[in-house]
Amino acid sequence: MTDPGTNANPNMGKPLDIADFTDLIGFANASAALEFLITVKSGIRNAAMSLTECATPEVRAVVRNQLFQALDMHEKLSQLMIDKGWLHxxxxxxxxxxxxxxxxxxxxxxxxxxxxxxxKVLETFDTPQRPH
Amino acid sequence: MQQPIRLGSHEMMELHELLNFKTICAAKAKAIDGLVTDEQLKALVQQDLQQSLKALDELQTLLGRAQVQ
Incomplete structure (x- = not known):
């Protein structure tokens, strides 16, 4: 049962090229959304953890406000990703x-x-040891 | 002139870490803005960029007023 379409190299023996990929723009949007989502989630964790370390009311107010903003952004972004079919x-x-x-x-x-x-970055600087 | 605010040294550290995080958030939001074509996603990215810039301002104001004990 050899299906040439699902072999290790689906591109008829030729190396893959960027032009072989379809819907790269849609894929870029989905990837960017995921990157954005991960960053927003990290921001929420960072702000929440910071809040547990702060005692000064003015500092707490600023950090809490930024935490709530991040939570709002997470709500909007995850809903958008669900609507677009990027998140299930x-x-x-x-x-x-x-x-x-x-x-x-x-x-x-x-x-x-x-x-x-x-x-080539490595050739524009003096490096003590060149990687092989 | 802005009123000085007394902060614990650990609070300074937290604010500093948040400042670094938000700096990178702003840089990434700007880069991602150039990458995305989806209008709705772009709008959220741009809103996030504005919020990050505002957050940077707030954190820098606090850090500027800080008097470490």
Whole structure:
């Protein structure tokens, strides 16, 4: 049962190219939304933890206000992601499948030889030990 | 002139950490704004950027008034 479409190299023996990926713009939007969501969630944790370390009323007021702002932003962002189909909080199976797919797609894109025309950072500085 | 505010040294540290976090939030929000094309997502990113900038102001004001004990 060999299906050429699902082999290790689905691109007929040729190396993958960025042009082989479809809907990259939609994928970029979904990835950016996830990055944003993770940052908002970290912000909520950071602010909440800071609040437990602060005693001065003025400091507490500022941090608490920023915490509530972050909670509001989380509510709006997660609702948007649910509406767009980027987040499935009531369907963990679907969520895991989607995340596994985007992990694989991201890894494939990350392995492409992109940005080869950019300045090689390691050659613009004196480095005591060059990596092999 | 702004009134000085007495802070514990650990409170200074917390504010400093929050300041660093919000700085990176603002930088990332600006970068992400250039990446996204979805209008609704873009609106939220831009709102978050404005909130981060306001948060930076508030934190810097507090840090500027701080008198560590």
């Amino acid at each position: 909080p009531y369907n963990p199976g679907e969520q895991i499948q989607m995340d596994a797919k985007s992990a694989q797609k991201t890894a494939e894109i990350a392995k492409l030889p992109l940005f080869k025309d950019r300045t």
